[in-house]
Amino acid sequence: MKVTVVGAGNVGATCANVIAHGDYVKEVVLLDIKEGTAEGKALDIWQTSHINNYSTRVRGVTNNYEATAGSEVVVITSGLPRKPGMSRDDLISTNAGIVKSVTENVIRYSPKAILIVVSNPLDVMTYCAYLTAKIPSSRVFGMAGILDTARYKAFLAEAIDCSPKDIQAELLGGHGDTMVPLPRYTTVAGIPVTELIAKDKLDAIIDRTKKGGGEIVNLLGTSAWYAPGAAAAQMAEAIIKDEKRIFPCCALLNGEYGMKNIYLGVPVKLGKNGIEQIIELQLNEDEMKLLNASAVAVKEVMDVLDKMKVV
Numbered sequence: 001m002k003v004t005v006v007g008a009g010n011v012g013a014t015c016a017n018v019i020a021h022g023d024y025v026k027e028v029v030l031l032d033i034k035e036g037t038a039e040g041k042a043l044d045i046w047q048t049s050h051i052n053n054y055s056t057r058v059r060g061v062t063n064n065y066e067a068t069a070g071s072e073v074v075v076i077t078s079g080l081p082r083k084p085g086m087s088r089d090d091l092i093s094t095n096a097g098i099v100k101s102v103t104e105n106v107i108r109y110s111p112k113a114i115l116i117v118v119s120n121p122l123d124v125m126t127y128c129a130y131l132t133a134k135i136p137s138s139r140v141f142g143m144a145g146i147l148d149t150a151r152y153k154a155f156l157a158e159a160i161d162c163s164p165k166d167i168q169a170e171l172l173g174g175h176g177d178t179m180v181p182l183p184r185y186t187t188v189a190g191i192p193v194t195e196l197i198a199k200d201k202l203d204a205i206i207d208r209t210k211k212g213g214g215e216i217v218n219l220l221g222t223s224a225w226y227a228p229g230a231a232a233a234q235m236a237e238a239i240i241k242d243e244k245r246i247f248p249c250c251a252l253l254n255g256e257y258g259m260k261n262i263y264l265g266v267p268v269k270l271g272k273n274g275i276e277q278i279i280e281l282q283l284n285e286d287e288m289k290l291l292n293a294s295a296v297a298v299k300e301v302m303d304v305l306d307k308m309k310v311v
């Protein structure tokens with residue numbers, strides 16, 4: 001079993017580290033375009049193997065996609081952060097070119113791989129990878145919902161003063177301000193969250209969750225990496241171990257929730273075949289209104305990519 005992580009920045013390196021520590025694959029390949037970066041980080045991770053008691057080999061390479069051949073799962077974290085003065089369209093164009101190139105190379109050497117996209121803007125970059133890969137959408141999806149629910153659960157655990165292990169939650173929609181947390185589907189050890197926290201506090205937590213990425217950027221001056229890297233690793237583990245985990249992921253909808261040809265965050269079942277089922281929740285009118293608004297925002301960005309004809 002082999003997993004490749006493309007992009008040896010903070011998110012990619014964290015993802016590779018978490019997967020290696022899980023000790024469920026034979027090899028993790030970390031690839032980057034910057035000479036020595038992936039090699040150095042991979043070597044550093046590998047040297048913790050005895051300390052942390054795992055056998056997964058970690059190998060770093062510079063632009064050598066041949067080393068990724070035969071990967072069961074490929075996590076794509078490549079891309080540039082948005083810089084001052086850079087428009088949204090500039091960011092989409094630049095990162096779409098990167099994701100397109102990465103996807104072409106990955107599929108050339110691992111035609112049966114399942115692709116997990118982490119690159120931003122998440123929803124549209126997942127769409128870009130799907131158009132490029134020309135494989136079933138069940139094998140191309142994005143990491144967003146797991147990260148967003150992780151933030152939601154962490155904030156709830158603080159407010160309620162309980163273990164995050166006991167919190168189950170669901171959210172839908174795009175990755176960002178238009179995401180749709182669902183209090184009706186949020187429980188703590190089976191207890192509806194609305195019985196444990198006042199509405200105004202819950203609303204504040206939902207708002208904080210929507211802005212969770214920005215909060216970290218404001219504190220660090222850069223985007224998060226521990227939680228995103230771990231979230232992508234959790235998806236890879238569910239696939240490699242055929243766990244049939246139910247996770248919110250950025251998936252291509254073809255009729256579900258009344259939507260077609262749009263990548264949007266929804267609950268799915270992840271197993272050895274990738275997305276094995278898209279779960280369609282029975283949303284009430286208010287929830288559906290929020291999801292539709294999120295879909296409009298996501299589709300607008302997808303249309304920008306289509307007009308660029310990058311893919």
